Amino acid sequence: MTTLLNRERPPVFCPGCSHEKIVRVLDNALQQLGLSGEQVVIVTDIGCAGLFDTFFNTHAFHGLHGRALTYATGLKMADPELTVITIMGDGGLGIGGAHFLSSCRRNLDINLLILNNFNYGMTGGQCSVTTPVEAATSSGFLNQLEPPLDICRIGVAAGAPWVGRAMATDGELSAQIAEAVFYQGFSMIDIWGVCPGRYSKRNKISLKQIEKEMSLLPAASGIVPANERQEFGSHYRSLAAQVQHPGSVSGINSIFSPPVRDRCNILLLGTAGQRINTAGEILCLSAMSAGMHVTQKNDYPITVLRGHSVSEVIFSRSPVGYTGIKKPHIVIALSAEGVARRKNVFSLLDTDSLIIAADNLEIPENNARTIKIDFKALGISTPDRALASLKVLAGEGYAITEEMLYAGLANRFTGKQLNEARSLICKAGQAEKRS
Numbered sequence: 001m002t003t004l005l006n007r008e009r010p011p012v013f014c015p016g017c018s019h020e021k022i023v024r025v026l027d028n029a030l031q032q033l034g035l036s037g038e039q040v041v042i043v044t045d046i047g048c049a050g051l052f053d054t055f056f057n058t059h060a061f062h063g064l065h066g067r068a069l070t071y072a073t074g075l076k077m078a079d080p081e082l083t084v085i086t087i088m089g090d091g092g093l094g095i096g097g098a099h100f101l102s103s104c105r106r107n108l109d110i111n112l113l114i115l116n117n118f119n120y121g122m123t124g125g126q127c128s129v130t131t132p133v134e135a136a137t138s139s140g141f142l143n144q145l146e147p148p149l150d151i152c153r154i155g156v157a158a159g160a161p162w163v164g165r166a167m168a169t170d171g172e173l174s175a176q177i178a179e180a181v182f183y184q185g186f187s188m189i190d191i192w193g194v195c196p197g198r199y200s201k202r203n204k205i206s207l208k209q210i211e212k213e214m215s216l217l218p219a220a221s222g223i224v225p226a227n228e229r230q231e232f233g234s235h236y237r238s239l240a241a242q243v244q245h246p247g248s249v250s251g252i253n254s255i256f257s258p259p260v261r262d263r264c265n266i267l268l269l270g271t272a273g274q275r276i277n278t279a280g281e282i283l284c285l286s287a288m289s290a291g292m293h294v295t296q297k298n299d300y301p302i303t304v305l306r307g308h309s310v311s312e313v314i315f316s317r318s319p320v321g322y323t324g325i326k327k328p329h330i331v332i333a334l335s336a337e338g339v340a341r342r343k344n345v346f347s348l349l350d351t352d353s354l355i356i357a358a359d360n361l362e363i364p365e366n367n368a369r370t371i372k373i374d375f376k377a378l379g380i381s382t383p384d385r386a387l388a389s390l391k392v393l394a395g396e397g398y399a400i401t402e403e404m405l406y407a408g409l410a411n412r413f414t415g416k417q418l419n420e421a422r423s424l425i426c427k428a429g430q431a432e433k434r435s
């Protein structure tokens, strides 16, 4: 095979930088594997190691510092045939530590080469997660406070099934990279080298001494039998193939004429458990059956079965930009908590506005026309009150018609639920007569 090096952009690093050697070693490895540039993507992030993708005639992705593995994951999931090689420095690895752990745990078929030179070279020689405590860096004494990480030990602990460690000068490195890239799963090599531009200026350390330091750590040279398992991508695809796909989305036909001339803002105010959001949804579906543009914006706390529940629904003949309501035309008020949440809107209501409210509820002063409903007397339980209020609203012919409401129900419910909703609407019809 021929080289994949980009002849128009030869590698440029500080004199003596290990990265330059690794560029050629990687090219050798790709040639050993017989890969063409179209079959490979090199993914990098920030730092001197982030220049790698520009030196090869392959696909390339260069992104934010520490995030290279996330891009690599997306690329491999989108195109399983692609050989994905991720190159990060020890700086990026520290920044994207959680992504590194996830990649080890996930076992997607991507390869990670960590160009480990014990400091942030490009930004001035600051300490990284692999800087020895005795080293001198531009970060002052900070590296004395945190011992360096053994990347390989972490990789093994996090589940990486192929873990290697090597010197950048190792004669076997290209064969090791080829083996790692060929492996069907997540593979990583922690490659130790020198940074003459920054680190070696402050630390008189030779490659021999670095190699000696490496020999004090447990060896890491390939497959980790205890971590071997099915590759994530193929596993994902086999499970996804068994999942039943949802049927096609059914459209909502526009079959009615809306009573709304231009736009209607409806505010539903209630409490968790009153099905406020469902009522808002039915309002939207009703309006859609008359060809209106609709939006719904809900507001409720993280709590379940307690706290306010507010839904803002807008119908409009033209597309809606901002989905919030400053001044409602209609307010459906069903609980004190909901009213308290939006108490300021009541003073904005004018004589054309309408309030539909539970009869025991105290409503702040306003100029709107109000319909009070005695839900208790009608035997309508708390969870059904929002839906019952829609029937009262439809009876007014103000925002929706009864036909639109029934269409909205049919678009939201089926079977027993639909029958129950229709019965409730009939029961709520009596409320109009009593109001």
Ligand code: SF4
Binding pocket: 012, 013, 014, 016, 017, 018, 019, 048, 117, 121, 122, 194, 195, 196, 197, 198, 199
């Ligand atoms: S700063 Fe260090 S890592 Fe960066 S190119 Fe120079 S020697 Fe290499």
